[in-house]
Amino acid sequence: MSSSIHLFSVNPLLKPTNFSHSRYSIPQNRQFSAPSACLNVDVRAPDSDSSKPALSEKASRAIEIMEEEKRVLVGTYARAPVVLSSGNGCKLYDIEGREYLDLSSGIAVNALGHADPDWLRAVTLQANTLTHVSNIYYSVPQVELAKRLVASSFADRVFFTNSGTEANEAAIKFARKFQRSSHSNKEQPPVEFIAFSNCFHGRTMGALALTSKEHYRSPFEPVMPGVTFLEYGDIQAATKLIHTGKIAAVFVEPIQGEGGIYSATKEFLEALRTACDTAGALLVFDEVQCGLGRTGYLWAHEAYGIYPDMMTLAKPLAGGLPIGAVLACERIAGTVNFGDHGSTFAGSPLVCSAAIAVLDKISDPGFLASVSKKGQYFKELLVKKLGGNPHVKEVRGFGLIIGIELDVSASPLVDACRQSGLLVLTAGKGNVVRIVPPLIISQEELDTAARILLDCLPLLDESS
Structure with missing residues (x-):
C-alpha cells in the first residue's frame, strides 16, 4: 500500500528555526536490546509444574493488585497490565523495577516530568502551611496564580475548576449567562452551540454533549440539547450557522488531541472569529491538551494570532494535581454573579501553589523555544525512521504534540512499545499513535523513543 508522509517542519505557524538533526541521526545498523516484557494480561498463579519458573514476590504482588482492582473499582478503564510505582524525569518504574520512557506524561499532564524539584518544593511547602480552605475565603496562592494567567493571556478574569471537563461545563454556563444578559429584551436569547468532528471536550453531561464521538454520548442520552457538530475546518458551514443568530458559543480545539492530532488552519480560526464578532456569538478555545507550552507557544492560539473570548485549561497546569480553569474577558465575566457557579475544591492553596511552579517554568521564553x-x-526523525513503512500514513502536529497515523489499529504498536520500555498513547479512531511527552524530554530520549518505535513497527504486519 502506498503511503503519504506529511511533515510540518516548514509550518507557517511555527517559529523559524535553523535547527538540523543530522548530528543526532541513529546509525541504521544499530541494534536495540529491549527490556523484558511487561506482565501478560492472561496472568495465573504458579502451579505445581516444576518446569515453569515461579513468579517473584514483586510479580505476584503486581498480579494481586490487578486482581484487586477488578473487585473494588468500577470497570471504566481498560488498563495496560502494568503497576507503576515511581517516576523521575521522563522515566517511570513499575512495581517490579522495570523502567519505561514516558511519552504519554499522564495524558499530557506531567509537563515537567516526574518529581520535578521546583514543583516538589512548592507542594511540600504549601502542604506544610495550608492545603484547603474552600472558596468561602480568600487565599494567596489562588490570587497569585490568577494574576499570572491574566498577565500572560488575553483574559481579564479566571474561574478555577478541578478538571478540563469542569472547565468546559463552566464555559457553557458562562456563555449562556452572557447571552441572556446581552439579550434581556428578547424572549429567547441564543442558547445553542457549535462543536466539530473529532472533538473531545469532556465526559460530564454538558461537555459530553459537545464531544463528537457518538459512542461516548449514546449510553447516557439524552444529553444537553442544542449542539450542532460540523466538519473541523469547514468555514462555509460554520459561518452560515453562526450567522443564524442562534449560537451562544463555538467550542473549538486549535489542535485536537484525543481526536487524532489535527491542527486547525489559520483561515478556519480567523473565519470563526469574524463570524462570531458579527453575530454576537462567543468563541471558546479548548486548550486543555494543546495549551500551556505543548506547541512551543504558551497558548496554542498564539501561533495563529487569533484570540478567543474564553479559553479552557487543565491537564498540565498543576503538574499532576487536579486543576482546571476558564479564562474569560471582562464583558463575559461581568455577567456572572455570586452563586451562578462554584466549586468546593477548585483553586485550593495546595494545587494553586503547584500550578504557579509549573506556569513559571513553562512560560519562560527559553523553555518554550526548546519545546519548539x-x-x-x-x-523529522520520525519521518526519516518510520516514513518508509507502508502502514504509516502521516506524521503530524507541532511542538511536542505529535500523531502518527496508521492504516491499521495502533494498539498492537502501542502494546509492543510498552513491552519494550516506551509508553505512548492512541488517539483518533484508534489508528493514531499519540505522543505527548514531558516538555523537559531530552533529544537523547527522543532518539531512544524513535528507535523503539522503529523496532516495533514490524508487529503491524502481523496484526494487519
Missing part, C-alpha cells in the same frame, strides 16, 4: 526545537527535531 525538540518538536521539530522529533518529527
Whole structure:
C-alpha cells in the first residue's frame, strides 16, 4: 500500500528555526536490546509444574493488585497490565523495577516530568502551611496564580475548576449567562452551540454533549440539547450557522488531541472569529491538551494570532494535581454573579501553589523555544525512521504534540512499545499513535523513543 508522509517542519505557524538533526541521526545498523516484557494480561498463579519458573514476590504482588482492582473499582478503564510505582524525569518504574520512557506524561499532564524539584518544593511547602480552605475565603496562592494567567493571556478574569471537563461545563454556563444578559429584551436569547468532528471536550453531561464521538454520548442520552457538530475546518458551514443568530458559543480545539492530532488552519480560526464578532456569538478555545507550552507557544492560539473570548485549561497546569480553569474577558465575566457557579475544591492553596511552579517554568521564553526545537527535531526523525513503512500514513502536529497515523489499529504498536520500555498513547479512531511527552524530554530520549518505535513497527504486519 502506498503511503503519504506529511511533515510540518516548514509550518507557517511555527517559529523559524535553523535547527538540523543530522548530528543526532541513529546509525541504521544499530541494534536495540529491549527490556523484558511487561506482565501478560492472561496472568495465573504458579502451579505445581516444576518446569515453569515461579513468579517473584514483586510479580505476584503486581498480579494481586490487578486482581484487586477488578473487585473494588468500577470497570471504566481498560488498563495496560502494568503497576507503576515511581517516576523521575521522563522515566517511570513499575512495581517490579522495570523502567519505561514516558511519552504519554499522564495524558499530557506531567509537563515537567516526574518529581520535578521546583514543583516538589512548592507542594511540600504549601502542604506544610495550608492545603484547603474552600472558596468561602480568600487565599494567596489562588490570587497569585490568577494574576499570572491574566498577565500572560488575553483574559481579564479566571474561574478555577478541578478538571478540563469542569472547565468546559463552566464555559457553557458562562456563555449562556452572557447571552441572556446581552439579550434581556428578547424572549429567547441564543442558547445553542457549535462543536466539530473529532472533538473531545469532556465526559460530564454538558461537555459530553459537545464531544463528537457518538459512542461516548449514546449510553447516557439524552444529553444537553442544542449542539450542532460540523466538519473541523469547514468555514462555509460554520459561518452560515453562526450567522443564524442562534449560537451562544463555538467550542473549538486549535489542535485536537484525543481526536487524532489535527491542527486547525489559520483561515478556519480567523473565519470563526469574524463570524462570531458579527453575530454576537462567543468563541471558546479548548486548550486543555494543546495549551500551556505543548506547541512551543504558551497558548496554542498564539501561533495563529487569533484570540478567543474564553479559553479552557487543565491537564498540565498543576503538574499532576487536579486543576482546571476558564479564562474569560471582562464583558463575559461581568455577567456572572455570586452563586451562578462554584466549586468546593477548585483553586485550593495546595494545587494553586503547584500550578504557579509549573506556569513559571513553562512560560519562560527559553523553555518554550526548546519545546519548539525538540518538536521539530522529533518529527523529522520520525519521518526519516518510520516514513518508509507502508502502514504509516502521516506524521503530524507541532511542538511536542505529535500523531502518527496508521492504516491499521495502533494498539498492537502501542502494546509492543510498552513491552519494550516506551509508553505512548492512541488517539483518533484508534489508528493514531499519540505522543505527548514531558516538555523537559531530552533529544537523547527522543532518539531512544524513535528507535523503539522503529523496532516495533514490524508487529503491524502481523496484526494487519
